[in-house]
Amino acid sequence: MGLLFIDGNQAVAMGAMHAGCRFFASYPITPASNLLAAMLDTLPAAGGIALQGEDEIASIGYCLGASMAGMKVMTATSGPGLSLYSENISFAIAGEIPIVIVNIMRQGPSTGSATRGADGDVQFMRWGCSGGLPVIVLAPADVNDCFTLTVHAFNLAEQFRCPVIIASNKEIGMTSGTLDMERVEKPAVLDRTLHEAGPFLPFQVKPGEDVPPFLPIGGPILVRQTSSTHGPDGYITTNPSEIQAGVERLQRKIDSKAESFSYFDLEERKGARTLLVAYGVTAGAARTAAAELSENQNIPASLLILKTLWPVPEQVLQAAAVGKERILVVEMNLGQYLQEIQRVLCNQRVDFYGKMSGQLISPTEIIEEVTRG
């Protein structure tokens, strides 16, 4: 085996194929369009379905229908399209419909700059839906992550029956890099848990569990899906205790397991007084900066690269921050994830460096910020 020379979007497509994705639908939008092209190149020939929807709402709608019919599904877009997905994301949360959503972020707000990267949707991905219930958001830093985290994303969507968003960026999605298929981490592929025996209620969980076993629409046993507030039987309910139990379970099923999928890289350096925190494409610049600081400038800095953004990996952050005088959060926006880190590390000094000019944050800028502090 040799090295593949592919961009992040193509690596997401390969991760999806590896994870068993059978259905893909999206609407063309830069910088996510070549993911649609990659899925059209791959899925139909493998017996799956790849569609170009008439708009973003339709694209995610096709996916939700196919997911309820038992297929592993994925859609891809950028900020403007994510806005149109919003209502269906709420539905996927409420209806516990597994789906992987790839958001190749671009410079916003609004139409913004189609071919310039940014990480401006970080809070939007978490809160851009009604009801405020948790979603899972994973952030790849390079083509390797694009492959591996896509497999994780499918596993999490299937395991927890929920939407999982891959927070990519034009600078990752449309930048080619080398991927070694032999060495890249390939997580074991997980499928959703199926109902096995006994009477079936579509949203009934087993004692001690929080995720209802699944059966597909179209099988011998009748299945109901509904966007209405429902009880275990999938019919609309107005019973306050049933409603409360339902939303608490939707929150608990994700939040209580968050530590099991808090993906991160930690470069701990002896004597480091500063902890750099970065994610996405900025993680690469931060790696270069941290290495330069410790190797050539005798200012060792530790580096935490977050690959799970939501739920916030609080324990990871707290552990990495122990004994640090200063936490420096670097992100390609005006300070979004910063707020989470300030919340989690409320007793520590948390500083910020970021910009949203359509240009990458460079290692030099990060080094300047570290040495200034």
Add this chain to the structure above:
Amino acid sequence: MDSLLNSDRPPVFCPGCSHDRSVHTLDRALKEMGLKGSDVVIVSDIGCSGLFDTFFKTHAFHGLHGRALTYAGGIKLARPHLKVIVTMGDGGLGIGGAHFLAACRRNLDLSLLVLNNFNFGMTGGQFSCTTPEQASVASSFLNVLEKPFDVCDAAVCAGAPFVARSSVYRKDLPELLAAAITFEGFAVVDLWGGCPARYLKKNPLSPKEIESAIEKLPPYQGVVSTNRRREYSSHYREEAAKKTAGVDWHGIEKTFEPTVNERREVVFLGSAGQRVITGGTLLGRAAISAGMNVTQKNDYHITVMRGPSVTEVIVSPQAITYTGVGKPDVIIALSKEGVQKRWGLFERMTKRGRIILAAGVEIPTTDAQVEEVAFKAGGIKKKERALAALYLMARDRDPITPEMLEEALQQSFQGKRLEEARLVLEKAATVLTH
């Protein structure tokens, strides 16, 4: 066959509501067709039509307002054997207009029942896309200003191969619904009825008046012969079976040793049509054949076949973390607009830097070594210059060699295109001298 009505959940519509009739008529159609509950999925929209799924013992999908056709499409493509019935009001049709037109054009085997009662019942009787101009509704005078939408005209126009309009009171409606459900393709039935709670009070409309209003319109009774064509799902599978997978899981093998031991940053500054991005990709593939890591980042201009074209390639025996360019090691400056796009890059270059400059292109003052190349005088066409510049780098074995470049050409091109590329390199070797 038995009724598919859900005996635990009888219909809860207002007294005199036409939807009640539609529920029972649909049940009669399903019964006559001999369908089991597990053969059918009812995909319901929002509003009163959104209650339909709960009254049947079938598979059920109740989603968002106006989007029922999208879920139905996903279900049908995933489970082609299912009878997929969509119930939607005139409200859902309006908000989901794009999906309605797309479904007509696409011709997936879905059956759409538009439960058309000329208003938004559940939200208080506001006007919808089918409300007549003269009706009195809860949206003040707004419906006076808009022309109502003819569901059937639009469906035929958009390509639906089965289109029917009927009053819910028609005696042979079960047969019509059965014909729509049996039809292999997208079937639309525009079902007219009355909403006693919100519409009929101010706009009295008897079943007879509905019948006669429909009779005055052009008749739509089912198959539209001019729109008959292949059903999407089966056609999709037939076309997909002809495709071969276009993904390379293997990659480029290491066959050479790297010629450099540290990172090199190469920037191509050219114009659309100069095959600048292809040049960058060839450089990348050449370096990979020596086991090196590579990134390539393109700068996309808003125009396609005009304007600047910029690509940044980083080649390194070590892992590449930062994918941006700091101090370029090589700039290949092929056009004025490309150079202008990255004017500031030149001043960052060191004395060790190399600029391969197309003769006649102006660049800023720089510390780097400038190598002016007479591409034009040498007969090297615009689209050949990026590749010719690669020849110069390969000749000097930094960061690639001629052998690596040949390997990259073989990885990238076949037949005539490969021969043409080799000819460019031969031409470059002949005409480009130091």
